Every structure is written in C-alpha cells, then in structure tokens.
Amino acid sequence: MKKIAFLTILLFCEFVLHAQQVTSLKLLPMPKQLILNTGSYRITGKFTVSVQANVADTVFYKAINRTYQALNRKTGLVFGQHYITAADRSDSASLVIAVKTMASPVIAADESYSLTVDEKKVKLEAPNTIGALRGLQTLLQLWDKDDKGYYFPCITIEDSPRFKWRGLMIDAARHFISFEEMKKNLDAMAAVKMNVLHWHLSDDEGFRVESKVFPKLQVNGSNGDYYTQAQLKELVGYAKDRGIIVVPEFDMPGHSQSWFAGYPELASQPGPYRPGSRGQWQKEHPRPNTPKTTSIADVIANLEAPTFDPTNEKVYAFLDKFIGEMAAIFPAGYMHIGADENNGLTWRQNPAIVAYMKQHNMQSTDDLQRYYVQRIYHLLKKHHRLLIGWEEIYNDKLPADAIVHKWIPSDNGMIKSAGKASDLATHNPVLISEGFYLDVFMPAYVYYNNPAFAETDNPNILGGEGAQWTEFADNNNIDGRIWPRAGAIAERLWSPALVNNVDDLYRRLFILSGQLDEQGLSNISNYERALRRLTNGESIEHLQILTDVLTPVKGYRKMVAVMFKPTQTAFQTSPLTNVSDIVFVDSETKRKFRHLVEIYLSTKDKNAEAQIKSTLILWQQNDVQLQLVFADNKRLLEVQDHSKNLAAAAAIGLDALGKIDKGNANDTDWVKQQSDTLDIFGKAHNETEIAVIPEIIALVTGHLAPEPASYSVF
C-alpha cells in the first residue's frame, strides 16, 4: 500500500547531524523521530478531512477545524468542508485522523502521535485527542509551497515530549496584560506544543482577578485593569481548547501589597496600602538608619516590603474562602503561591510577630515562612490543589508532593536559594525556570543551551517554564518580548536533548516568528507599529535599518538603571515605547550577517563578500539620513550615538574587507586599534546595544569568536 520512496533517511534523536537533509523542514519543536521521504502530498481545493474516533470531545473537533481553516487561509483554495464533525468518516479523505480515547489536558496525559504523509494520503494517529492536537500543529508547520502549488512533504513522524510540563509564565500584575493578549499568547504556546500557562495574577503592583467574595481585592488593588470572572473562565476554556492548562499564581506572603490596599488587616504592618512597586514603597517608607545606596544588593538586603501576617488566624480564614473561589474558576489541580523574596525584615519590625515566633520556638523568619507555607499547603489540599512555590519554599520538611520551582540564577549573589539543586531533585518534584527568564533579554541560544537540561533527565524534574516578568513588558510589546524566543524553550522541553544545533534553531525560529505573526500574534507587527509611533507616522525606513541591529541591554541592567531614575516609580503605568522597549532581543539581521561573516572568513566566498559589503555600505550611509529624522524627534535622541557608531563601525568593516586579502590580521597595530574602537561601539548605551559589533571585529581580526554560552544577569 505504502509507496516506497527512493530516498529514505532515518533520523532518530540525531537529525541535527544531518542538517543539510532537513533544512527544508520548518518544524519547531523538532519531533522525536522522523523519516523524510522524497515526494509530496499535493494540497488542492478538494482537500478533505475525516475522523476515525468514537470520542465526543468538542476540543478535538474545534482543533481539527481550526487547522483546516488555517490551511484554507494559507492556500486560499476554498476547501469544501464547512465544519468537520464525527459524521465525516470517509476512508478516502485527504487527511484521516484516528484517535482512541478522549484525554483532558492534564500533565499525566500521553501526548504522543504519529503522522505519515505519502503522495496519496495524510494520516494522523494518536492514542488520545491531546496527542492529536499536538500532531495537528506539526501538520500545519509541514505545509509548504513550490512552483506547482502547495504540499506536505512525504514524511513519517513518531513524536512525544521529553518533559511533561512545558510552561510559560506571564506576569499580568506589574503591567496588566489584556485578555486579548493572553489569548494570542495561548495560540502561540499551542503552536510550539507548550501545555501550561502559569499566570502570575497578583503582585505588589496590582491584583488582577475579580473576586466576588472580596471585591476590594481588585477594586482597591488595581488601577481598574483586572480580569472579570467571566473572562477568566473564558480564558481557561480557550486554553483547554488548545490542550493547555492554566495554573494561577497568587504570590504571598511577600509581593502582596495590592491585597492590602483593600484588606490592610491581613498585613503585618497597619498600612495604609495602595498598589505599587516595592521600590515605590521603599521610597515612601525609608527605614531609619539605612544608608543611601546605589547598589542593588544593598537595596534588596534592606527591602522592607508589605507582607502577610502569618500569625493572624484571620489570614487563613480569608485565604480559605479566596482559594475556594479561585478553585472554582481554575480547574487544573495546581495553584502557585509564589513565596519568593521574603527577607523577613517586615516581620521583625512587628513586636507581636516577634513574640509569636519566640512563643512557638521559631529561630528565624525562615521558620515563620515555613510555617506559613505549611498552612497554605493544607488549605490548598482541602480544595484539591497541589501547591507550587518558588524555590524559597524548599526545606527538608516540605511535603513530598509540593512542587518546587527553581528560578535563582547561579550567578546571583544576593538572593539565597533555600536548598541546593541536588536536594531539590531528590525530595520534591521540580520545575525549572532558572536560565529561562525571558525578561533578562538573553538571545534565544542561551535559553536553548540551558545547562539544567543538558544532562540525563532526572525523573524528579517535571519540566520547566519560560518566564516573562513585566517590569518592561505590556500589551504593546509583550508579544515580541516572549516570541519567538520562547520557541527555543519549547523545543528544549519537547525535543530530545541531542537536538541542539544553534544555527538550525535560529533558521527555524525566525520562520516561527513569521508564522506566529501571520496567525494573529503581533510579535512583528507591534515592532513596526512602535517604530511608526516613534516617527509619529513619518517613514520608518532609515530608523528601522538602525533598530534592526539594536538589542536591549542584557540582564537586569535596564531595571537597575530605571530603579534609580526618580521618574520611574510606577511600573504599572510606565509607557514602554522607547527604542529599548521595542527592539528584538534576537536581531535577525545580526544572525544573517554573522552567517555571512562565518562563510566568508572560512571560504572567502565572493557572494558572501558582496553581501557583507552592501550591508556595511547601507549601515555606513544610513546615519546621514537618520540625522534628519533625529532633528525634530526628541524621542530618538537616545539612539543618535548608536547611529553614528554603527556608521563608523561599518566604515572599519569596509576597511577590513579591503585589507583582508592582504592579511590584515598581521597588521597587529591596526587590528588592536580598530578592535579597541569597535569594543567601545559595542558597549550598551541608553539601554540598547549594537548587536553586530562582534561580527565586524571578526572582519578586522580574521577570526569569528564563538558566542558566550551565557551572560551575567547583573
């Protein structure tokens, strides 16, 4: 029955070694196993779908119809099926989908599927409907066009994920992220087979859910931006339709100022409170005898932030009711309680709390925090929810089913992790966001190479989560902040560890970026929109030539810079429309340029040389044009120096091209001088940096240095 192909390549856990054979594929994440055959299934207007399944799962049928309509839009072919249902059972359909059982998108679900395309038919099989959802995303990514029209390549795929928990955390508290944005991000998550939305719903800056039991939570605890219960339920359903569970986080006992705006009696100090950042609180409530400092380490060590009072029984009565209310909205069996970054200072300021600790023989505020977490653990159990907390919850008496969420970067000298990583892995299930913080502006390959996932899998590691905190992200830029970089994390968590070729990751990541924007995410559109905002409707052509090679400064440097600016106190409403807020972390232009430089330096390829040259000329000449734009646009002055420096760097690059055949690396004085100058151009300036300096340095030195495996966050 099956057409025997002339060329069959078996790629099992090592297809990246055969990159030349699979560079036509646009799959992300890469499947566990694939055999790429010759030939293709041609897609015509007669493309039909049938279902072989005895499952009454509306999630499943909705996903099939979404995929069918997405192909319909991509091809413009006007497919004939209006709405595919269980009644469509024909064996002769173009695509036959066979599943055995219905599955809920729980972490325990088998997400495997197999997909075969030959010239006559496409077949998708899965043990359950969730596996089928994952396979439909693969099918959509397989679609391609050529001079004859549209097709799926002949292929056999067997796929299942490496980790059960593939999450994305979005902080909707610091800047509110709208309901519509959340939906778009769920679409993107589904495209890369992520299955957990971890939704950070409360923090000092805002309480973002409607409580009907305690309405002052959202009324006093937000600036009016919060999700209604109807929206929360709709979003949970929208996620479910895409095979994704929603895990809410209500951060406590710290990061909780917004709760106290309406209910100050829950706090360990009398108040009054209003939603606002810790920095703002600190500024308005200076501790006596705290030295003025410009060191972030000192700031954190001396931070006295609003905190729940763990000695107050009314707190637990309140939370019991609140957790019950939320459990009815969020059906997934998990609730995240945060529990991070509480240094205990606030508790030590309250004599009653100190007395309570003494009375109960607690040695430190760590013991009091442990007590608090235990109490919440039992409240959650009562409501049939498992507790998840950031790694500060960890201690050797933590109940074995509580999930510990690692986040503290190993180069962080200021916040102590409660336990060692090896302990965590032994005693409790672990989620890893260490090395997956998207808000520290690392290039995608850094997340991709997260060392926590390089080794043999520890069975206690459930998986991980990309994390987008929103000090510097809001509705206008969050799509481009999270995507496409979260795709690198999605692949790390889904695909075998040996899928680790960075060049091929970038090839597919930029394709993914285009696909996501096409499907309705605004990761690219918002960038162009933001450039138009900056020019106030005038042409963005010359500005974009510059901003295409700018990236935000890496790590927390932007946050530190902002923290000490007197104007930047209210993160919740600070506008994120400056150049540093909108430029991509991974510059596609940089990756392409780097690739050309790599080819040129190793082969002296003439075509690569010509492309490098024309790019350098473009950069060199752009500054003159851009100075005209700067003249009446104060907002762009922050990148005026970058524009000059890029032009000067390009001029050096052109010099180097002229010298390179004569062996410029031998002219050591010149190399040293130019490299030093370029190093200066490569420095961050006003919260952005030029991304292509290392490649221009390579032209000068004749040697392209490998990229650092990671960068410090400070």
Added chain:
Amino acid sequence: MKKIAFLTILLFCEFVLHAQQVTSLKLLPMPKQLILNTGSYRITGKFTVSVQANVADTVFYKAINRTYQALNRKTGLVFGQHYITAADRSDSASLVIAVKTMASPVIAADESYSLTVDEKKVKLEAPNTIGALRGLQTLLQLWDKDDKGYYFPCITIEDSPRFKWRGLMIDAARHFISFEEMKKNLDAMAAVKMNVLHWHLSDDEGFRVESKVFPKLQVNGSNGDYYTQAQLKELVGYAKDRGIIVVPEFDMPGHSQSWFAGYPELASQPGPYRPGSRGQWQKEHPRPNTPKTTSIADVIANLEAPTFDPTNEKVYAFLDKFIGEMAAIFPAGYMHIGADENNGLTWRQNPAIVAYMKQHNMQSTDDLQRYYVQRIYHLLKKHHRLLIGWEEIYNDKLPADAIVHKWIPSDNGMIKSAGKASDLATHNPVLISEGFYLDVFMPAYVYYNNPAFAETDNPNILGGEGAQWTEFADNNNIDGRIWPRAGAIAERLWSPALVNNVDDLYRRLFILSGQLDEQGLSNISNYERALRRLTNGESIEHLQILTDVLTPVKGYRKMVAVMFKPTQTAFQTSPLTNVSDIVFVDSETKRKFRHLVEIYLSTKDKNAEAQIKSTLILWQQNDVQLQLVFADNKRLLEVQDHSKNLAAAAAIGLDALGKIDKGNANDTDWVKQQSDTLDIFGKAHNETEIAVIPEIIALVTGHLAPEPASYSVF
C-alpha cells in the same frame, strides 16, 4: 487671564476654505467651530490631570485614564499620576476637566464640549460626561511633536455633532467577527466619535449569539463561532465605556436560515435546514422551471430563500421569549429586525400560507410581511424596545416611532424600495446607509460626498451608519476594510456640511489610519501580515510596490464573479487571503501621485516632476523583480498581468513626461493611442484594478480629469 494671541483665526463652518491655515491639524472629524492661535502648551513628564465634577461615573474616569495613558505612551515621558480619580481636583493641573452631570450614551445625550488650550493650561468643559469623552478624543488628536518635544497647539474649540446617530454596522454572521476584533473596532469608532454599533448578529450563514433559552440557535445555527452571553455583556460594557450604544440586529423574516437549523418548525417550509448562504440554498433547492441564468437580477427575482412562517403563532411565542432574553443583554432601547429582501416566493409555495392570506384578505405577500412586522413591533414594545428595520418595512401604516433604515442604492434596478425617500422622511425617523455601504469598495470621497447629506438637514433624519457586510471580510482583513474609510462617514455625520474638501479629508484620513493602527487596530498591520502570508515569509518589498497601487474592483462585481464560481458556496469559511481581499480601497500612493500630477500639470513644478519620474521608474522596473517572485508562487499569478501593465503604463508615463514640454496633447494620434492602451490597463482583472491609470492618462493628455462623484455598484 487668557493670553491674547497675536494671530487669531476664527473658523466657523467654513474652515476648509482656509485649509492652508489648518493643515497642521490632524483632527477627524473636524469640530463645529475652532479658533487656532499661535503658540502651544508644552507637554512634559509633569503633565497632570484634575477633574472638577461631582459625578460618580466610572465610564468618565476610565476614559480620562485611557487618554492620559495614551499620551504617556506617545511621549514616553512617564507621567506621575497612577490613576486619576475624583480626588484629583487641583486647579493647577495641566489639564482640567469640568463637567456638570453624568450622562448615559443614549441618542438623546448632549454630546457637546469645549476645549481651550493656551500656553499655561488645557481646559475641557462639557455639560455632561459623554461630551467630555468626545472632547478627550479631540485632545488626543491635537497632540503633536516638533524639534522641542511634544505639545498641544493653542486653540479654542466649540464642538457638537450634526447628527445624533452616527453608527457603524458590522455583519458578524456571514464571516464571524471575533470578540477581540469587535473591541478594536469600538476603539476606532470612539476615536472618530461614532456612537452606535449596529451589530448584525444573525443571517442565513450563521446565528452568532448564545441563547440559553433556545440553545439550538447557536449550536445548530453556527459552525461553533458565536458570542457567549458573557462576551456580549462585556462588549456592551466596553462600548458603554466609550460612549457607544450597541443595537443588535436579528434579521427576519428572511435571511433566517440559521434559525431553522435548530428550529425548523419556525420556517414556512419543512426543511431540513443548516446554516449556509442563499446561493448555496438556491443551488441545492433549484426551483422547477427556473431558467438557467447568469444574470444577478434573475437570480434575485427567482430566489426562494428560507423564511419565517408569519401565520404560525408559535413563531411569535418563540420570538417573545427570545427578544426578552436579548433585551436583558442589550440595554439600549432599540432592536433592529432587518426585514429586508423578502420577495415572498417561499410563502407562495406553501398552500397553507396562501390560504391564510386569502382568509385574512391579504392581497400580496407584501401585506403578509407588513402583518409580520406589526406583530414584531408590538413584541418589541412589550420589551421596551423600539423597532428598526431596513426600508422594506416602510408603509403608510407603519407606527410613527418605528425607525426606517434606508439602504437601497438608487441605481439598483432589482430590489424595490417600499416607499419613496420623501415619504420616509415625512412619516418616520430615518437612518441612512444608502451610499454608506463600505463593502462595495468605493473610495472614501464617495461616502464623504453622499448626496443624502448635502442638503439642509431634514429633522426626521436621525443620522446614518456605515455598513460592512462580510461576504468578503473576516477577522484577517476587516480592520482595513472598514478603516480608515469609515472615518469619512464619521466626519460626514459629525461635522458641518460645509466641511467637504476631499483633499483635506484624505490628508487627515491617512493620518487617522496610522493613529488607529498605532492604538491597536490592525488596519495597516494586517495588510503587511497578509503580504507576508502570500510570499510565505519571503521579502514583500517588490510585491508591495505593486499592491500599494491596486484596489479591489468597485461595487458588487467581486460578489457576482464569485457567485458563479462553483467552488465559492460557503461564504462563512471562505478564506479571504487573496490580493483582492487585502489591498486597500483607497491607495495612499495613488492619492500622493495624483496630488503630484495635479501640481505638475498646473505649475510644471520641477520637484513634482522629479518625484513623478522616480515613481514611474520604480513601477517600470518593479515588474522584472516581481516576475522572479511569481515563478514559485501560484497564489500571486492573479496579479501577474497587473504587474506587466503597471510597468507598461509607467513607460508610457515616462514617454509623456519627455514629450510634455513639447506639447504632447497636440500629438493627437499619440494621445489617442496611448490613452486607449492605458484604458485597457485600467480595467479590472481578477477582482483588482490598478488605481493610478487616470493619473498616467493625465500625463498623456495634459489634463487631469475630475474623479467621478460616484460609481455604479453593478
């Protein structure tokens, strides 16, 4: 107190005559009266707002904060106020907003406001909060930048609308328009001070609201795409926050097949039914003895479409419950019942209905329709709703408070209007959508010049509505289909009749387009997204040079073309991703080119000539590049001829430029020959046409012909 300006220009109902003095203003719609002074109020990071009002109107405060944050984003200045409330009452604030009373966004509300900007202060005053909302939009449009930063120009504005009812109708039935898209369109409506969303929620192709009383309406009557009641309520609230009322339309007795999919007993024929277009029904239920035809007039005359049975008492009992359910969701005092395009053929096929007519002495099916409308009128009265219907409801016994909605184009030879326009205006309140149908692809100036609004206002005319039917619009293209053209309608309905300069309209309309996209609408973004979809992620540069000067064929020609294509039966899911679906109706490139040609022909301006020449060269050379793109992209073949023709037309234009100083208009043979060739290039081809041919013809003839005031829809 008020700084006396050196230059004061009083512009009252005739400022367009002083266009040279107000071309710096970006207001749309133009206010009733303005005095533009010299100087400006400079916006800094210390910009604050205070409120002088004793109103507990959350709508009002939300609008103030939205405006404040929009300015914050535009300037990036990090304003200091976190959330403006009634407690912010300082006299010394930058912007002081004073209102007397709270108003609901009802049609009777006074929407006037006055706005004064001097170098020290901005003051917005309004008799009620709705007027203040309108004024805030004006303020936002006044914002501008220069070499010193950001400012509002010093100005005094007194403003109020010409018509009370300024609506936009969106058809969410034929293609479902998502909840998110509806919100974005409400934002855009608010920006141009429209105040009624008329939401066409059911039609043959789909029933788009959730009924809890009759759930088979949406379950059987849609492809799963419908609004939940929670969404409907949220959208009504979202509209209310922007001073907009929502008027739902449930079209009956015709256009109702989707109702009968779940409740066939309501129909005048036994069924079965499923949601689908009238064309599809016609194809599947051919009338015996109907001649095969390719004439749309014959098709309409012979259309036997599913229709409610007006002789069945169960219909009225059903609708009584349904209307009650909907009235609880849509608080505005109006409900639209459609009642259009019922030719009575279906009724005449049912002997029981014919007998009923005889028994009740009804002469024609018009009488039966009149009876039906009367019954629904009284049901609506019971639920405290006024009836609105398309003009076919009109007759001399129609109750005086029923609102008649004119729509039938005067050049339509096929559908008879029930009454004459003069009668309508005498007996009943009238809404006008005649000449405001956005889905017939007319350039904005045609709507702007709608003859119905050229005369002295008839007091019976409540106002009008732009109308976007969705045979050829869906979530992916509707923003660019409606906007910015609906802005021309908004201005026609708000501003004095004498504001009618087309060039100035276009200047402001393209600015509006950029503003709307910046604020989150995807009118521009979706175009770029769609081009990237067409190239499958490859560069869109050369394609866009062509598509920027293509427009969809005007009128119903696209619909007629599609109607007779065998594949195009299911409007509900047909993909709208072809070039004709995504190109703008008003080409900005064309308007700019036209302006240059106008200058050049009248003044022989060298700069204009140079710009014309470089544009023509761009068009001429683009085809060669684009042929490479066409080579492996079958989807683009539909515009391959246009690309060749644009290049050839540009070559003729360049020839003409060369000859023009020698008096090419005297070379009558050449002029005739080239004009004939260009006429052919200007013809529609595959549902698009080249927009710049008249301007190239002008270069040949030496004379720029005025644009037609209107175009036939057939």
